Amino acid sequence: MDHYLLWKMVERMSVAATLAFLLSQFAIFRRMIYRQGSLGEQAAITIVFGLIGILGTYFGIPVGDALANSRVIGVMAAGLIGGPMMGVSAGIIAGGHRYLLGGFTAFSCGISNVCEGLLAGMVHRYYPEKLIPWWMALAAGIVGEVMQMGIILLTARPYDLARELVDAIALPMIVVNSLGVAIFMLIIKTAMYTQEQVGAEQSHKALDIATKTLPYLRHGLDRKSAQATAKIIFDAGGYEAVAITDSNQVLAFVGVESAHHSPDTLGLTSSTRQVLGSGEMYIAQSPIGIGCACVNCKLASGIVVPLKRANHVIGTLKLYYTRTNAVGQADKVFASGVAHLFSTQLELTEIDRQAKLVVRAELKALYAQINPHFLFNTLNTITSLVRTKPDLARELLIKLGAMFRYTLHKTGRIITLNEELEQVRAYLMIEQARHGEKLLIEEEISPALEKCRIPFLTIQPLVENAIKHGLQPKENGGRIIISATEVDEDMIINIIDDGVGMDVGGRCPLTAPAPECIGLSNVHERLRGQYGAGYGLSIASVMGRGTTVTLRIPKKMVDEGDECA
16 A cells, blocks of 8 residues: 555545535535425535535545545545436536546546545435434545445556556545545534534523413413513523514513514514514525515524414514524424424413413303392293193293203213203293294204214303393393304304394404303403314394304214213
8 A cells, every 4th residue: 555645645634524514514514414305405505516526536646647546535425415417417517527637537536526426325314303424434534445446446547557556546545435425424413412412401591481481371361471481481591682572562572673573563574574474484694584674673693483373373482693594403493392392382371361261151141041030030930830831831840950950960061052052942942931022943953963063151141142142131022043054164053132232343252252241251261272273253233133043063073072971
């Protein structure tokens, strides 16, 4: 072995190692490592690796009419990191340049570089989720350089010169270049490990912040909780500004430029609106990316992450720097971790609120059915019927008892539509006995829907509301129609009355219920909490002509989910 050639190549290899370290510090390169790079970024990194290969050629050591070089390090690193396409492309760049330089091995070296890039890319496919280990990179480098020597012997002419060249450069190039490829990957892996350590620290920081903000977010996302939360994140250090929004406005802004980004000043930035619409994290590395309406805003880069509840975006968390291109991998880990913890806390808060609504609605319904006023009127009606209509009186007593048992046993359950309607019919029979011909009931129920699942006490509060607030104020009473149909994958239930109507535009009972009329809003919130924002109640009403309350829930049969009991 030519020891002089060996040590000279080791010196050249150190250049590739230095380049590996420098590359690992760039965000675009780290995105490539994590398989997150765009096509444009992949193309840019491929060119960089091709240039590293060209640099290896220029740092080559003349051996006769050829070069002992480290060109393969850049080419194979491209394939090991980015796959076959990047490896072959880098091989074409570096190999094409070598071919243009001429010499009796020009064609052989060009072809071997493309083949080595392809080989490295094939190795990459066996490690789709992680970096290639150094020992595999070493083995791939050895195979690649042996393959290059074979290609030189097969294609370079005259053969005697090719054989003489291979005898001189084979061992130094195989040893040094394979080690170079391994060291290149090892340096990158070490840099990535450092990034992961930073990520772990950021996750710990996120958990600490989540613990401190828990008492505030327990009350939901409003200006008070948002302001306290943003202040805690800002005080933790690292960011020039922190903001929290809901789906319509800025709730809190702490730090640089808080004067014009605070609530009630500027509206939402374009980047915030994009996240609210897409539900995906957004990274801005320049003021243009942030999209602030203020021309002189000092915020230069930032990251916007969605806050979600039940998979619906309800707001955003925004972290800002006053430097361009300042958002790195650690910021992504921190922001996504904090947003996930906040979203979980907000969802738990909503679940707790929904549970309280359910209990409140059920207790109200139970009280309405057994409170002294209701019980007195019902028993008084039954008493008056004992002598004149004993059979009806007996049936009403049975219905009254059935209502009590039903309420006590079915509270909190998922039942069939038919079971819910049986409860409604029992309630209406008692009301009809009290009001006589003033109360007319019609049903238009599709038989195919009778076994669909529906939350307990969903329809009865709507019927009760129609009687109490729609028909009772009318001197002559009126009619209630209960209909159930299916539209696509949903079940639509309508409670229609021809009563006095209501001014929905002036005060909608779903969003601003009166203290004595919370039944509709309770049912609406329960359904939205259980099925999502696209479901619940809607109201159409005309003063003096009547009201239609429409209930929309997903159409699910009994055997598709929880058993009804």
